[in-house]
Structures are given as structure tokens and as C-alpha cells.
Amino acid sequence: MDTNMNPTMLLLTILFLSVMGFIMGKRRSYAVANDAGGVSELHSRPTYYGSLTALWCAIPALIIFSFWLLFESRIITDLVISSLPDQLQNLPADRLNLIVNDIKNIVNGNISSVDINPSMVAAAEHYKKLNSLSHASLTVIVIAIAIAAMLVIQRTINPKLRARNHVEQMIKYILIACSTIAIFTTIGIVLSVLYESIRFFRVIPLTDFLTGLEWSPQMAIRADQVGSSGSFGAVPVFMGTMLISAIAMCVAVPIGLMSAIYLSEYANRTFRSIAKPLLEILAGIPTVVYGFFAALTVAPMIRDTGAFFWLDVSSESALAAGLVMGIMIIPFVSSLSDDVINAVPQSLRDGAYALGATKSETIRQVVVPAALPGIVGSVLLAVSRAIGETMIVVMAAGMSANLTVNPLKTVTTVTVQIVALLVGDQEFDSPKTLAAFALGLMLFIVTLILNVIALVVVRKYREQYE
Amino acid sequence: MSETNIDIVKQGLEKRYGAEKRFRIYGVCAIAASLIFLAFLFISIGTNAYTAFQQTFIRLSVYFDPEILGDTTNKESLASANFPAVVKQSLLKMFPEVQSRSEKKQLTSLISSGASYYVRDMFIENPALVGETVQVWLPADDDVDMLIKGHVERGVEEGERRLNNNQLGWIEKLEKDGNIEKRFNKIFFTTGDSREPELAGIFGAVSGSFFTMIVTLLFSFPIGVAAAIYLEEFAKKNRWTDIIEVNINNLAAVPSIVFGLLGLAVFLNFFGMPRSAPLVGGLVMTLMTLPVIIIASRAALKSVPPSIREAALGVGASQMQMVFHHVLPLALPGMLTGAIIGMARALGETAPLLMIGMVAFIVDVPSGFTDPATALPVQIFLWADSPERGFLEKTSAAIMVLLTFLIAMNALAVILRKKFEKRW
Known part of the structure; x- marks a missing residue:
């Protein structure tokens, strides 16, 4: 073990220094206050002087710390690569990646996949050296900055220092920074998915991807290999997604809507207080559990039922996955519809009753039409959920991309393909892995559009009755 | 006399009340459907799950044979000591009639391949066991486990089973002597993943x-x-x-x-x-x-x-x-x-x-x-x-x-x- 601190220790040290800073700042403020004639002479309460010191001590150090660690591994890897012998450096990107992996394995003391060659051992040594150098300099820089900040603030503390205002300003900036993370996440998603997708579309034209009827992403490794055409026409995948989502919605919309209507219009308080949380449990069950259930229980059941009627049902039928997914989505539809139905003003119902309508007539002809935009919004949100749902289809739907609308056949979906392409041994930078990002981009765009429409519709609807 | 409006309304009433009733029933059905599914899911998983909290163990009289183990005084030689052989020997000793090589192999496959680790851990804790005989409960192989738990039928044709008739006979003998038993599955809660179901834990x-x-x-x-x-x-x-x-x-x-x-x-x-x-x-x-x-x-x-x-x-x-x-x-x-x-x-x-x-x-x-x-x-x-x-x-x-x-x-x-x- 080297003498450097590991990142966790360093983090704790920064926190410790910042606590020290707090105590010292507070003490210092008492000291200057006594010189000036009592604590009441200070601009702010002593705690604020402490907090000011602590914040200045911690924040710059933490910022440097996190950025350093984020970029450290990347920079060191680049440096190690540039110091490799030329014949290794000139290898294609994927081979180079393998070598870098091997070097890292040697560094970590794991057995590497290839017999160790001396230049790689040297590179591993180099890597280790750079790594410890980097950690050492990080430790020195961060601690130096923390202590320097502490000392500077100590000197500037005087009764006129507007510590509270400074502290509040800093906290406000921290709050703002936290609230922008949502934006950075979106930007991160868009950039990462888009960047890889553009690389994919350079190899496979966008039109082929969107209109091609054959999907078989296995690329031929050798030229004479059979059955590896490497065609990337995504239509069967999109169709499969739509088929399964449609089955799911056929289950979820009627059941969810009727449940919502019954719960909000008919049920008494006790029934509602029991049934509603029970329905919500359906939404809380992890999707991997649904997937297991679909594959283990529902799919064989459907297959056996089909066999009873002399129907040829695939054991990974779209029906099984869609059915279970529909059940999962029921609570989304029902709780959102429940909200919008409750938002319909009572005066509309009273008006219908006064005209002699029965309760169900009121619901069907007055309440539901009035709530329709909201219901449509909730259904759209549910559709976007169904399209993006992964585990159920990964476990219960198939891998083969059949262009069919027969729910008894096997189809595949966008999410299944993303998982299939990215899990396991992946070759970097091949169209196969990049295709996953292109599918991800499509998924993101479609769900985004659905969500935006749904949110706008629901918001408009709410405003109408408020 | 012509029909008044109220008569027209009254004629339609029965139908409308029927529709009202049906609508209500649809609502109840919708909720019932979701709840039945929920119950079905829990029951289906629960009935599969509860047997996993127990595990089949086989009782062996393990004899820590100094000849098989060799030098056990230092760490390096202990690491290479042949504990699997110790376990196999103790199992074979219970069935002296088993002589042929292939039968021996079938017999020793009844015990989990990870059983030797438990014996080793026991030995490392107490090196004085060398030359001693100790009664130990060791995990059985997953095929045995499934059979004991009744997930695999004993009655089916030999070719369709993972255990052959010989193995079944040995298991029955173990059962008769009280040397096979289901116990609380501690392994499941204390270990990591494994390729062997009986050794896999969460x-x-x-x-x-x-x-x-x-x-x-x-x-x-x-x-x-x-x-x-x-x-x-x-x-x-x-x-x-x-x-x-x-x-x-x-x-x-x-x-x-x-x-x-x-x-x-x-x-x-x-x-x-x-x-x-x-x-x-x-x-x-x-x-x-x-x-x-x-x-x-x-x-x-x-x-x-x-x-x-x-x-x-x-x-x-x-x-x-x-x-x-x-x-x-x-x-x-x-x-x-x-x-x-x-x-x-x-x-x-x-x-x-x-x-x-x-x-x-x-x-x-x-x-x-x-x-x-x-x-x-x-x-x-x-x-x-x-x-x-x-x-x-x-x-x-x-x-x-x-x-x-x-x-x-x-x-x-x-x-x-x-x-x-x-x-x-």
C-alpha cells in the first residue's frame, strides 16, 4: 500500500478540516468581538462566521476533488496509451481497448486474459506510478486549498464583515446548482444518446434504420459466416413494441378506468381506503418480479390454454408480456384518472341528477366527457410507461424480430434489443453496440413527445376547472 | 288515450336501472380483477419460495485422515490439502458395497461440491481435529435437494430423472437412517452467488x-x-x-x-x-x-x-x-x-x-x-x-x-x- 490517502479518507479529511474551520471561525469572531466591545458589535451572529469559514474551506476543495476524480482515470489512461510502444498504439480502437483493460487488470492484480507481455507490465507499472502520483498531488492540493481558505477567512473576520449575507449568498448558489442538475441530466441523456447514434447513422443510413424490414444485428465477424447479415431495419422492433404496448393498454385502460370510476363515484369511504392502497401495491412491485411471473406462470398458462384450442402459441408470446405489463400499468391509469374525475366539479353531476339521469348515465355522459382530456393525458403517460418498460419484456418476450401483429407469436421490443445488444461481451464501436443507442434515442424521443403532450393536456385540463 | 311523457320515461326505467346495475358490476369486476391478479402473483411466488428457506443436508462422519490431508501444520500446505477427498471418503465409508469407479462417482455426486469448503473451514478453526472423526451436516447436491423437497417425482422413468435408481436407493437408505434432513437454509442468507443452486445465496x-x-x-x-x-x-x-x-x-x-x-x-x-x-x-x-x-x-x-x-x-x-x-x-x-x-x-x-x-x-x-x-x-x-x-x-x-x-x-x-x- 502506498502512503497516499484513498479518496474516502481524503473526503473525510476535508470534512474534518471544514468542521475545524467552523470552530476556528466562531472562536475568532468571539475574539474580535471582545476586542471591539462585546458580541453585539458583530455584524452577524458568531455561528455565521464559523459557517463562512467552513463553507470556504470545504466547497473549493470538494469541487476540485470531484472533478479530479472524474477525469483522473481518463487522463491517466490516455497518458498510458501514449507511452505504449508504437505497434500497440496503432492497433484499431477495439483491440486497444482490450489492451487497456488488460493493463488495468494487471494493475489490480487480477489475472489478465492474455499472457503477460513485458511492454504491458511496463505500462501497468507506469499506470500505477501515475495513479499514485495523481492521488498524492490531489491530496496535497486539496488540503492546501482547504487550509489556505481557512487562514484567509480567519484574517478577514472583523466585526464589520457581513458574514450572514455572504453565507446566505453562498447557500443560495448551492441551491441553484442543485436545481440545475435536472437540466444537466437531460443534456447528458441527449448528448450521450445522440453522439453514439450519429456515429451509428454514419454507418447505417437513418432511412434504412427507420424503414428497413429486417432486424438481425449480429454482424459477421468472418466474411463467410452464415446467418449474420447485420441488417438494422428497425420496423419489426417498433412493431413489436407497439403490439405489446397495445395489448397492455387493452388490459390497463378498461380495468384502470373502471376502477377509478368505481372508486371515486360509487365506493364508500372504507372500501376506498382499503382498495386504493392495494391497487397501488401493483405499481410498487418491481418489474423484475412481474417479468419472472410472466415467464414462469403466465406464459406457460397461455400456451397450454392455446394448445387446448389447437392454437400454436409461442412460449414467449407477445400476449403474455403484454398482459402482465397491462396489469402493472393499471394503477397508473387508475390513480391519474381518479384525480381527474375527482376534479370534475360537483355542480355538473348535480345538474345531470336534476334532469333525472341515473348515476351511470351521469358518469358516462357528463363526468367522463368532462374529464376526457385528463383521462387521455393519463393514458398517454401510461403508453409511454409501457413503451419504456424493460424487465417484463426482457424476461417474457422474445429476441427474434418478427414482423407480425399476431399476439400469439414472439415479437421483440426496443428495450429488449437495447439490453440484448449492450449486456454481455460487447465490442466497442461496432454498429451492433451503437445500434442500442440509436434505439435508445428513438425511445427517448417518443416517450418525451408522449410525456410533453400528456403533461400539457393534463395541465390545461386542470386550469379549466380551477 | 295517448302516452304521456311520464309513461315513456317509466317504460325505459327498467332498462336504465339494468344498465346502472351492470355499470356498477363492471366497476367491481375491474377492481376484483386487479386484486385477484395481485393475490395470484403473491401466492404463485410464495408457494415457490417457501421451500428455499430450507435446505437438504446429509450427515456424515467425517474422518480427518492425516494420510489424505498430508502436512496441515502451515498455511500453504493447508490450502492445497485435499478436503474434497476427505468428504468423499466419509461418504464412501457409509456405503461399503459401492465398489466400481462409476458407482463411486455417482455416490459422491450426492453431496454438494461445496461441502468440502465447510469441512475445511471447520478444520482451520480447529486444527486439532486431525485424526478425529466428527459428525457433520453437509449440504446435499441440488438434485438431491429437489428430490427431498418433492419438486422432482420419484416415480418417473429412470431416463427422465437426473438421479438414477442406484442414487435413489442410497438416498432412501440415508433417509431411513435419519442421515438426511431438511434444515434452515443459512447458506442462502450468508453467501454470494454460485453456479451451484445449493451454495447460492443472496x-x-x-x-x-x-x-x-x-x-x-x-x-x-x-x-x-x-x-x-x-x-x-x-x-x-x-x-x-x-x-x-x-x-x-x-x-x-x-x-x-x-x-x-x-x-x-x-x-x-x-x-x-x-x-x-x-x-x-x-x-x-x-x-x-x-x-x-x-x-x-x-x-x-x-x-x-x-x-x-x-x-x-x-x-x-x-x-x-x-x-x-x-x-x-x-x-x-x-x-x-x-x-x-x-x-x-x-x-x-x-x-x-x-x-x-x-x-x-x-x-x-x-x-x-x-x-x-x-x-x-x-x-x-x-x-x-x-x-x-x-x-x-x-x-x-x-x-x-x-x-x-x-x-x-x-x-x-x-x-x-x-x-x-x-x-x-
Whole structure:
């Protein structure tokens, strides 16, 4: 073990220094206050002087710390690569990646996949050296900055220092920074998915991807290999997604809507207080559990039922996955519809009753039409959920991309393909892995559009009755 | 005399009341359908799961033969000592009639291939056992386990079984002598994954989930609360905050697998963070749960009445003091509830973890944030894929454990809400 601190220790040290800073700042403020004639002479309460010191001590150090660690591994890897012998450096990107992996394995003391060659051992040594150098300099820089900040603030503390205002300003900036993370996440998603997708579309034209009827992403490794055409026409995948989502919605919309209507219009308080949380449990069950259930229980059941009627049902039928997914989505539809139905003003119902309508007539002809935009919004949100749902289809739907609308056949979906392409041994930078990002981009765009429409519709609807 | 309006209405009444009744029944049916499905799901998984909490063990008189073990005085030679042979010898001694090589092999395959590790651990703890004979309960092979638990029929043709007639006979003899027994399955709760169903446990996955959740909680709760405070208490209504709001609402509805793609492209490929690490898993989960926590925290802040803010400002508090000294403590229970619900969702989430490589087969129990690990739902996914019959009950049992955690978390959220909820 080297003498450097590991990142966790360093983090704790920064926190410790910042606590020290707090105590010292507070003490210092008492000291200057006594010189000036009592604590009441200070601009702010002593705690604020402490907090000011602590914040200045911690924040710059933490910022440097996190950025350093984020970029450290990347920079060191680049440096190690540039110091490799030329014949290794000139290898294609994927081979180079393998070598870098091997070097890292040697560094970590794991057995590497290839017999160790001396230049790689040297590179591993180099890597280790750079790594410890980097950690050492990080430790020195961060601690130096923390202590320097502490000392500077100590000197500037005087009764006129507007510590509270400074502290509040800093906290406000921290709050703002936290609230922008949502934006950075979106930007991160868009950039990462888009960047890889553009690389994919350079190899496979966008039109082929969107209109091609054959999907078989296995690329031929050798030229004479059979059955590896490497065609990337995504239509069967999109169709499969739509088929399964449609089955799911056929289950979820009627059941969810009727449940919502019954719960909000008919049920008494006790029934509602029991049934509603029970329905919500359906939404809380992890999707991997649904997937297991679909594959283990529902799919064989459907297959056996089909066999009873002399129907040829695939054991990974779209029906099984869609059915279970529909059940999962029921609570989304029902709780959102429940909200919008409750938002319909009572005066509309009273008006219908006064005209002699029965309760169900009121619901069907007055309440539901009035709530329709909201219901449509909730259904759209549910559709976007169904399209993006992964585990159920990964476990219960198939891998083969059949262009069919027969729910008894096997189809595949966008999410299944993303998982299939990215899990396991992946070759970097091949169209196969990049295709996953292109599918991800499509998924993101479609769900985004659905969500935006749904949110706008629901918001408009709410405003109408408020 | 012609019909009056009231007669027309009366004629239609019966039909309309019928429709009313039917409509009500549809509603009841809809709810019943969901609840029946819920019950069906729990029963189906529960009936598969409960047998996994027991495990078949075989009692052996293990003789620590100094000749087989060789030199056991130092660590190196102990590591290479032949404990599997010790276990096999003791089993063979119980059936002296077994002579042929292939029969011996069949007999020794009744005991788990991992049994020797338990014997070794026992020996390392107490090296004085050399030359002694000890009675030990050792895990049986998963085929035996399935047979004893009744998941495999004994009556079927020999060719269709995984155990042949010889093996069945030996098992029956063991049963008759009381040398085979189902006991509480401690292995399941204390070990990591394994290729052998009888040796596979969930502890590795649970620790992986634990580390992931710690990272998620440490990042998402403070950041989420801070963002909510800014948006609810400080931000002016302008285009910028509008964009942030729309963004947060959208992120809450983005499919989880897209977050996995983000994690893969940014954390792994761009920043070069380690694959399969709970740290990266936790960061991805943070981004995923942040919207949930922000939305819940904002609702909690909104529910604090303005009079409290005005009172604080009235006695001279600054806006920051007003928020942190008065509003935040009152909103905190609501925020915590939201955070727990968000964490529960993250705990059950699988898809993004698949993307960042937390699906590897990992035997060791992770001990830190950068060790390779899987998470509990991923373990369920991995076991569900395994062909062995023995993994079926393990999968169901792991699901029961996961659901127990989730129920506990949600119950905690409900209790928190009940206890601290204030109506103003």
C-alpha cells in the first residue's frame, strides 16, 4: 500500500478540516468581538462566521476533488496509451481497448486474459506510478486549498464583515446548482444518446434504420459466416413494441378506468381506503418480479390454454408480456384518472341528477366527457410507461424480430434489443453496440413527445376547472 | 288515450336501472380483477419460495485422515490439502458395497461440491481435529435437494430423472437412517452467488444493493431537497425556472433504461469509472430518483402554510433563516416520506443496472463502493435465467426478500406520514 490517502479518507479529511474551520471561525469572531466591545458589535451572529469559514474551506476543495476524480482515470489512461510502444498504439480502437483493460487488470492484480507481455507490465507499472502520483498531488492540493481558505477567512473576520449575507449568498448558489442538475441530466441523456447514434447513422443510413424490414444485428465477424447479415431495419422492433404496448393498454385502460370510476363515484369511504392502497401495491412491485411471473406462470398458462384450442402459441408470446405489463400499468391509469374525475366539479353531476339521469348515465355522459382530456393525458403517460418498460419484456418476450401483429407469436421490443445488444461481451464501436443507442434515442424521443403532450393536456385540463 | 311523457320515461326505467346495475358490476369486476391478479402473483411466488428457506443436508462422519490431508501444520500446505477427498471418503465409508469407479462417482455426486469448503473451514478453526472423526451436516447436491423437497417425482422413468435408481436407493437408505434432513437454509442468507443452486445465496446481492442505496441516498436526498427549496422558496417565476420545472417533470417519466444508457455513455465510457461498481449504480439511481424526491419535497414545502413564513419574516428573520429554521423542519417529514418512496423504487429497479454491467456473475460479497457487485433485483433476473430447477425456488425466495424490504420501506413511509403529518 502506498502512503497516499484513498479518496474516502481524503473526503473525510476535508470534512474534518471544514468542521475545524467552523470552530476556528466562531472562536475568532468571539475574539474580535471582545476586542471591539462585546458580541453585539458583530455584524452577524458568531455561528455565521464559523459557517463562512467552513463553507470556504470545504466547497473549493470538494469541487476540485470531484472533478479530479472524474477525469483522473481518463487522463491517466490516455497518458498510458501514449507511452505504449508504437505497434500497440496503432492497433484499431477495439483491440486497444482490450489492451487497456488488460493493463488495468494487471494493475489490480487480477489475472489478465492474455499472457503477460513485458511492454504491458511496463505500462501497468507506469499506470500505477501515475495513479499514485495523481492521488498524492490531489491530496496535497486539496488540503492546501482547504487550509489556505481557512487562514484567509480567519484574517478577514472583523466585526464589520457581513458574514450572514455572504453565507446566505453562498447557500443560495448551492441551491441553484442543485436545481440545475435536472437540466444537466437531460443534456447528458441527449448528448450521450445522440453522439453514439450519429456515429451509428454514419454507418447505417437513418432511412434504412427507420424503414428497413429486417432486424438481425449480429454482424459477421468472418466474411463467410452464415446467418449474420447485420441488417438494422428497425420496423419489426417498433412493431413489436407497439403490439405489446397495445395489448397492455387493452388490459390497463378498461380495468384502470373502471376502477377509478368505481372508486371515486360509487365506493364508500372504507372500501376506498382499503382498495386504493392495494391497487397501488401493483405499481410498487418491481418489474423484475412481474417479468419472472410472466415467464414462469403466465406464459406457460397461455400456451397450454392455446394448445387446448389447437392454437400454436409461442412460449414467449407477445400476449403474455403484454398482459402482465397491462396489469402493472393499471394503477397508473387508475390513480391519474381518479384525480381527474375527482376534479370534475360537483355542480355538473348535480345538474345531470336534476334532469333525472341515473348515476351511470351521469358518469358516462357528463363526468367522463368532462374529464376526457385528463383521462387521455393519463393514458398517454401510461403508453409511454409501457413503451419504456424493460424487465417484463426482457424476461417474457422474445429476441427474434418478427414482423407480425399476431399476439400469439414472439415479437421483440426496443428495450429488449437495447439490453440484448449492450449486456454481455460487447465490442466497442461496432454498429451492433451503437445500434442500442440509436434505439435508445428513438425511445427517448417518443416517450418525451408522449410525456410533453400528456403533461400539457393534463395541465390545461386542470386550469379549466380551477 | 295517448302516452304521456311520464309513461315513456317509466317504460325505459327498467332498462336504465339494468344498465346502472351492470355499470356498477363492471366497476367491481375491474377492481376484483386487479386484486385477484395481485393475490395470484403473491401466492404463485410464495408457494415457490417457501421451500428455499430450507435446505437438504446429509450427515456424515467425517474422518480427518492425516494420510489424505498430508502436512496441515502451515498455511500453504493447508490450502492445497485435499478436503474434497476427505468428504468423499466419509461418504464412501457409509456405503461399503459401492465398489466400481462409476458407482463411486455417482455416490459422491450426492453431496454438494461445496461441502468440502465447510469441512475445511471447520478444520482451520480447529486444527486439532486431525485424526478425529466428527459428525457433520453437509449440504446435499441440488438434485438431491429437489428430490427431498418433492419438486422432482420419484416415480418417473429412470431416463427422465437426473438421479438414477442406484442414487435413489442410497438416498432412501440415508433417509431411513435419519442421515438426511431438511434444515434452515443459512447458506442462502450468508453467501454470494454460485453456479451451484445449493451454495447460492443472496448476501452478495443484498450488500451490493445496500452500497448502491447508500450512494443514492447520500446524493439524491440533499440535492433533491436543495433543488426543491430553491424552486419553491427562492426562484422567481421566469423562463429559466419554467425550463427546470418542465425538465424535472419529464425526467420523472423518462424510461429507466435510458438512464442506464446515460450511465454507460457518461460514467463508464467517458469518465472511465469502474464497471459493475455500486458507486456508478448509485449515481445512475440518483439521477433517476432525483425527480421523485424533488417533486415530493416541493409538495411538502407547499403544504407549510404561508403564515409560518410571514411570522418568521415578521420577527426579522432573513429569507434564508425563515426557510432553514422554520419551513424546512416542518416540511422534513414529508420530504423523508418522498425520499423513502423514491428509494424503494430505486431498490426494485433493474434495467439501468444491466446497462452499467452490474449483471456479472460475482461470487464474492462486495465490501466497498467500487467492488464489482450485483444488486438484489439483478440477482433475481440472473437466477430467473438459470436452467437448473434449484434456482427456481431461489429466485422466488429472493423475490420474497426483495418484497419484504420494499414493504418495510413503504410501511416506514406510511408511519412517518401518519406520525408527523400536520393539518393546518
